[in-house]
Amino acid sequence: MTKTELTKQMATDAGISIQAAQDAIQSLINGITDALKTESGKITLTGFGTFLTSHREARMGKNPVTGEAIHIPARNVVRFKAGKKLKETV
Template sequence: MIRSELLQALAKENSGLRADEIERVADVFFDEIAQRLADNGRVELRGFGAFSTRERDSRRGRNPRTGEAVDVPAKRVPYFKPGKEMRARLNTD
């Protein structure tokens, strides 16, 4: 699902809201998650999962085009851990 499909689904479920209101809700939701992660925090959505960040050490990489060795700096990357209910829904047999 892409953002526009999400907005359409929200509009369908919330006919009392205008399109710009739905878009604003989505913007605030995603901005808050991004800001919390940027502040090195954690976001937990019960039944869905948890977003956090992980540290990656600096390392020696390789430019795939030239084969030249390059230094890759240390960085933080986003991480998602699905919740118990999400895993159960995905693995129903």
């Protein structure tokens, strides 16, 4: 499902305009993004799941084409842990 399809479904289900649904989805995305940028880097949506950030240390890897060793820099990554209700549904 794409963002456009989700917007249309949300507008239909909630009985609101497509623009209002787009605004609501964008607000949700912005809220999750802002929460992940904070020091705790965690947002929990009860029944759905938890988005959290974790730090990956720098490491050595291999270029799959040449086999040459390359340095992979440290970075923060986003993880998602599905909630109980979501796991049971899927």
